Amino acid sequence: MADRGWPGCAASLKGVILDMCGVLYDSGEGGGVAIPGSIEAVNKLKASDLQLRFCTNETQASREKFVAKLQKLGFDILVSEVFSPAPAAVAVLRERGLRPHLLVYDGLLPEFDSVDKTNPNCVVIGDAAEQFTYQNLNNAFRVLTGLEKPVLFSLGQGKYYKETDGLKLDVGPYMKALEYACDLKAEVVGKPSPTFFQSVLNDMGLQPHEALMIGDDLVNDVGGAQHCGMKGIQVRTGKYRPSDERHSTVTADSTVDNLAQAVDTILNQRL
Amino acid sequence: MADRGWPGCAASLKGVILDMCGVLYDSGEGGGVAIPGSIEAVNKLKASDLQLRFCTNETQASREKFVAKLQKLGFDILVSEVFSPAPAAVAVLRERGLRPHLLVYDGLLPEFDSVDKTNPNCVVIGDAAEQFTYQNLNNAFRVLTGLEKPVLFSLGQGKYYKETDGLKLDVGPYMKALEYACDLKAEVVGKPSPTFFQSVLNDMGLQPHEALMIGDDLVNDVGGAQHCGMKGIQVRTGKYRPSDERHSTVTADSTVDNLAQAVDTILNQRL
Structure with missing residues (x-):
């Protein structure tokens, strides 16, 4: 050719x-x-x-x-x-019988309506933006450290994106923060x-x-x-x-x- | 012996x-x-x-x-x-003629009273706890991406510490977040x-x-x-x-x- x-x-x-x-x-x-x-x-x-x-x-x-x-x-x-990424994550959670603690933007919650979230045995983070408060990140950290085999899913690993008023941190930096805090490697769902x-x-x-x-x-x-x-x-x-x-x-x-x-x-x- | x-x-x-x-x-x-x-x-x-x-x-x-x-x-x-770490950081800033953008807990600010903070050409992060809001982390990120040679100082690199009500995220995870977002390696001031x-x-x-x-x-x-x-x-x-x-x-x-x-x-x- x-x-x-x-x-x-x-x-x-x-x-x-x-x-x-x-x-x-x-x-x-x-x-x-x-x-x-x-x-x-x-x-x-x-x-x-x-x-x-x-x-x-x-x-x-x-x-x-x-x-x-x-x-x-x-x-x-x-x-x-x-x-x-969210529908892809829901499929993975189902397949592996996992119940997530969600650290995602409120607007994304409906995607997880059908998923059992009681007594979580994993954490899912997305681009939570303003909802990436210290308290919310700490809560996700505490769930992970409380698990014998901590599992973290990250909906993407982007570093930042551009909004009309400037660059904004994406989910990736927060994924890295939890990886470091908990000594683990996140499973990325979504690109790449x-x-x-x-x-x-x-x-x-x-x-x-x-x-x-x-x-x-x-x-x-x-x-x-x-x-x-x-x-x-x-x-x-x-x-x-x-x-x-x-x-x-x-x-x-x-x-x-x-x-x-x-x-x-x-x-x-x-x- | x-x-x-x-x-x-x-x-x-x-x-x-x-x-x-x-x-x-x-x-x-x-x-x-x-x-x-x-x-x-x-x-x-x-x-x-x-x-x-x-x-x-x-x-x-x-x-x-x-x-x-x-x-x-x-x-x-x-x-x-x-x-x-704070007095040690102040000494380093002086030595290198750097003007910090501070992402630290309000209670630490007096340590930096004598330091010129106008038109910042580096970022200093400490254990800001509740002040690690999305907005504050994003502001630090924007300062770093706006610099030709971004310099990040981290006051320690601890993962978490224990308070009477449970484990709390320390500065280290946030240092990792900014390192990833900005493709750089922080200079740690303090232990280790x-x-x-x-x-x-x-x-x-x-x-x-x-x-x-x-x-x-x-x-x-x-x-x-x-x-x-x-x-x-x-x-x-x-x-x-x-x-x-x-x-x-x-x-x-x-x-x-x-x-x-x-x-x-x-x-x-x-x-």
Whole structure:
């Protein structure tokens, strides 16, 4: 086969996976704002012969509420097209008979309605933002130290994200805090877990080399996808920082200005 | 020389360094409570020919207020005998011309009165406890990401300590959170930093092999002292946990029930 690099690889693609925050929109007060050109880019992908899925580590709201917010911003997105960590975590908890102590944002609680939370034997943390109080983190710590075999699930491991008023700490730093305090290693549910990316590929019925991931997070979006055998493209929006282009361990297959440019380049290869 | 192990080594000792919280007293509401036998043990050491210093990673109050609290509990302790991280940090900031953004407990602020804090070019974190809000941690994160060469000082790296109502997260987990978020390594001021232990030895005019450290924190008290060439004894009070006695990297020279037992054993070797 000839050139499989970017953008040549786009000719043989069968599916595209999009990160959401920082690619489609910037989060912030009042639901955030769409990134210029992204609404149209999603429409173009939907009008093409490519399969399209959305893959987010968003854990501040249930998928229903989250998708409703994106629809309100003008995006043509369905709940069934969106993969997020909370439903994946619920499946793991069920499988292993675990009862979580939850340290998550109030808006995410409905995702765990069906899960037995009495007498917890593990801890699940998500992006709790303002609810990452000292008291709440200490409570999670005490649950873990009280367990003979402490188990910590982290809904993602992002370092920070960008809201309209600046950078905000994500769940990752708090995961590291509990790992250190309790001498354990968290199990990450969500990006960049290979299990999580694989579940999206399974849903599309595609092999990794047939799909491409576009995100603003070099390590979790781009690196995670590449680790699974997909191509990974970084956009210069959202939490992108120029230093990402000289990162020590992850190199994107390409870096593009924004989603609109990525989608136009992909579709041009398929004419 | 014959037996230099415990307790034989006590015969040739010239000085003893005591950790405070978890050795002398358990902290908690209303100033905490003295650990039975510890007040008398301090008196016995003071009546002996051994030099005595106190070495704490306490960063919730100025040394003056902290020592006053211990005196009220019945301990014969002077401010000049106590070594704590904040004054050590102030010295380092001066030396390097750094202006800190402080994320510390309100009670510690007076220690930094003399330090220029305008237009910060580093961050200092201490055990801020309830003041470790999401907002405060995020502010420290934003200062660090805004610096070309981010510098983070952590007043200790303890994982947790014990108060009368249970275990509480110490500064260490929050240090790890910022290290991960900002891709940096903090400079630890306080135990187990060799510089910190050395400053106590210097004050006594002793060589490491002439001094012994007694603490409840296996890694920071015992391991830190051993790393400097001192003997390190762990007490089974404070944050001691049975698993400490089978730790993978640190083995105490001895583990004793409490300070009273340690002091009686030491003084018996010197009759």
